[in-house]
Amino acid sequence: MKQSFIRIGLLGLSILGISLLHYLTPLHLHYLHDIFQRFYYLPIILAALWFGFRGGLTCSLLVSIVYAPHILFQWGGQLTVEMEKYLEIVMYNIVGSVTGLLAQRERERSLELQRTAEGLEESCNKLQAQSERIIAIEEQLRRSEKLSTLGEMAAVLAHEIRNPLGSIRGTAEILRDDYRPGDPKHEFIEIQIKETERLNHVVEDFLRMARQQPVELRDCSLREELETIMTLVSRDAHERGVALSLEAGTDPAMIRGDGEKLRQAFLNIILNALQATPTSGSVEIVLDRDETGFGIHFRDNGSGIAADNLQRIFEPFYTTKTDGTGLGLAVTRKIIEAHDGKMDIESKPGQGTTVSIHLPLPTGGTES
Ligand SMILES: Nc1ncnc2c1ncn2[C@@H]1O[C@H](COP(=O)(O)OP(=O)(O)O)[C@@H](O)[C@H]1O
Ligand SMILES: [Mg+2]
Numbered sequence: 001m002k003q004s005f006i007r008i009g010l011l012g013l014s015i016l017g018i019s020l021l022h023y024l025t026p027l028h029l030h031y032l033h034d035i036f037q038r039f040y041y042l043p044i045i046l047a048a049l050w051f052g053f054r055g056g057l058t059c060s061l062l063v064s065i066v067y068a069p070h071i072l073f074q075w076g077g078q079l080t081v082e083m084e085k086y087l088e089i090v091m092y093n094i095v096g097s098v099t100g101l102l103a104q105r106e107r108e109r110s111l112e113l114q115r116t117a118e119g120l121e122e123s124c125n126k127l128q129a130q131s132e133r134i135i136a137i138e139e140q141l142r143r144s145e146k147l148s149t150l151g152e153m154a155a156v157l158a159h160e161i162r163n164p165l166g167s168i169r170g171t172a173e174i175l176r177d178d179y180r181p182g183d184p185k186h187e188f189i190e191i192q193i194k195e196t197e198r199l200n201h202v203v204e205d206f207l208r209m210a211r212q213q214p215v216e217l218r219d220c221s222l223r224e225e226l227e228t229i230m231t232l233v234s235r236d237a238h239e240r241g242v243a244l245s246l247e248a249g250t251d252p253a254m255i256r257g258d259g260e261k262l263r264q265a266f267l268n269i270i271l272n273a274l275q276a277t278p279t280s281g282s283v284e285i286v287l288d289r290d291e292t293g294f295g296i297h298f299r300d301n302g303s304g305i306a307a308d309n310l311q312r313i314f315e316p317f318y319t320t321k322t323d324g325t326g327l328g329l330a331v332t333r334k335i336i337e338a339h340d341g342k343m344d345i346e347s348k349p350g351q352g353t354t355v356s357i358h359l360p361l362p363t364g365g366t367e368s
Contacts, residue, residue, distance in 0.1 A: 007050050011059060014043045019066045027074060037088055040067065044092055048099035052107065056100025060092040067092075140337070143314075158203045165203070169196040198323065205327040208264075215258040215338040222253035222262070222287060222294055222359070229266050230285075233274065241279035244270075248287040253294050256362045257339050265335040268328035269298045269355050275321070276302030276353065293341075293360040301352035310347055 018039045025032050040063045048056025071085045172192045179186035230246050237244035273283045277300045286297045305313060312318045314333050319326030336343045340360050347353040 052104035053100035056096035060096030273300035304349040305347040
């Protein structure tokens, strides 16, 4: 808009300037008049280029109107003598309208081309997003297939194992009372009880996986859940000699989520981090926020994970620990995905691991 005004102003000024030259130059210098007469083409062509057919024609008509009195009154206006000057007026108008038409057509074509290009780019982006989604869904399907068959088996097995396990533990506890502490048999029985406990944990993990419990979405504060976890694991961290810290700011970080499941997920990640970190190492947890949601980063400077294993750690039952179940991260990922979240892991062997979770803001909530 502003640019158009400037252009119109420029055209007006140049026409005025050229006309002044015409009217003020003495008639006997007619070679100068011949030159000035051609100067008019400049604003006419510019107007045509800038404003198309109508602009070109308007400008050439205007020039004709300003120039005509000059011919009529100053040159005497005899048709035979001033033929050339009248012809020039006709030329002004032809040049103005033809150049305008051409410029306009060119501009329309380039606009159309631009629109086509934009359309193409848009559909290309759409296609790309779609194919990315398909790949993600495919992968999720593949995983859930594996999880569901494994899960069903696990559920049956877990039920079968749990009851006898309870009896073993119960009888072991009765037997333990028959032997004093220090007696080797007392120790054996202790081991027996501990091992049944461990087995029970494994079974519980299996069950948790198998039962595809739906998440129950409520308002929940990520900061509070993290703080709860901190009190839960701080003793464990202290015993290991690992510095555990949480940087959560003042934002309560409200989302719609299942607090209990999220705690389970965070706990799995933190326990992994603690287990991987040697004495005097550190585990840092940071909660932050961007436009789309909350990020929670669990950074440890422990053993790290070799690139080959990095792809496998989310597989159910993949573990590198003698007493691991390999279910922690599989369960964790399921929980995060049930919250429409994303989970990333970065690791450098020997330097440490960062697990990052991204959880979206509640829809229709505080996005704006
Ligand atoms: N923070 C970490 N640092 C190093 N290795 C890790 C970390 N988190 C997970 N891992 C690797 O991923 C494997 C799978 O973890 P997980 O699914 O929790 O099962 P588990 O802890 O029972 O082994 C672990 O055995 C370990 O090798
Ligand atoms: Mg684990």
